[in-house]
Amino acid sequence: MAATFKALHLYTAPLSGCSARIRIAAYLKSIPLIYHTIDISKSEQSSSTYLAINPNGSVPSLTVEASSSQKFTITQSPAILDFLSAHFPDPPLLPGIERPRERARVMELASLVACDIQPPQNSRIRKKIGQDFNGNGETWARWVYERGFSIYETFLETRRKEKGGGKYSVGNEVSLADVFLVPAVQGGLRVGIELGKWPILKEIVDECWSLEAFRKGGLGGHGRLVP
Numbered sequence: 001m002a003a004t005f006k007a008l009h010l011y012t013a014p015l016s017g018c019s020a021r022i023r024i025a026a027y028l029k030s031i032p033l034i035y036h037t038i039d040i041s042k043s044e045q046s047s048s049t050y051l052a053i054n055p056n057g058s059v060p061s062l063t064v065e066a067s068s069s070q071k072f073t074i075t076q077s078p079a080i081l082d083f084l085s086a087h088f089p090d091p092p093l094l095p096g097i098e099r100p101r102e103r104a105r106v107m108e109l110a111s112l113v114a115c116d117i118q119p120p121q122n123s124r125i126r127k128k129i130g131q132d133f134n135g136n137g138e139t140w141a142r143w144v145y146e147r148g149f150s151i152y153e154t155f156l157e158t159r160r161k162e163k164g165g166g167k168y169s170v171g172n173e174v175s176l177a178d179v180f181l182v183p184a185v186q187g188g189l190r191v192g193i194e195l196g197k198w199p200i201l202k203e204i205v206d207e208c209w210s211l212e213a214f215r216k217g218g219l220g221g222h223g224r225l226v227p
């Protein structure tokens with residue numbers, strides 16, 4: 001534990017992919033976090049107590065106890081990952097600026113998941129589609145995942161042609177791209193996607209899954225790819 005912080009509290013939900021990003025990164029970096037479970041099935045994320053921690057009513061949130069008198073909270077998983085990476089740099093999950101192409105690709109793939117795949121199928125959106133628009137939130141979510149993973153696969157194919165690919169999303173080192181990808185895939189499996197449709201992506205997910213950090217930090221945290 002970095003000597004500068006007294007404690008790090010993660011507000012998390014077992015089946016939240018955004019929370020799993022933080023859990024996986026924390027296991028990869030051996031950061032001890034104190035976990036506080038928010039039960040989304042009971043709408044605890046919308047309780048007044050939790051909204052005081054995170055006005056967005058979402059998990060994850062990280063409360064940093066810097067000392068006994070000073071604490072602050074970070075919301076939004078990319079911001080939390082940035083904080084953890086700055087204070088716990090090893091192993092790095094983002095290539096340095098001396099590798100501009102790889103660094104940009106990692107951010108591009110992580111952003112594909114964070115901006116274009118996760119938000120449109122988030123639980124509150126799915127609920128809204130069912131309740132207010134007479135639609136099927138699960139079918140919608142499956143479409144979002146399938147579209148997103150097809151695009152991810154296209155990026156992987158291009159890289160394989162150009163540079164021979166690697167074991168992980170970008171080269172042979174685990175990166176933020178993988179940390180964002182694997183929980184999203186687990187979310188997709190929950191709504192019936194078939195991973196075999198994207199063979200390179202599947203190889204990468206299998207490779208990540210052989211690492212304990214992904215199995216412990218992923219959705220459910222019980223070591224099964226399909227939560």
Ligand SMILES: N[C@@H](CCC(=O)N[C@@H](CS)C(=O)NCC(=O)O)C(=O)O
Nearest residue numbers: 016017018058059060076077122124
């Ligand atoms: N952009 C946010 C998204 C957070 C988010 O949507 N979290 C989901 C779980 S993965 C959530 O709390 N959903 C509850 C809700 O929408 O009411 C982040 O990356 O932290």
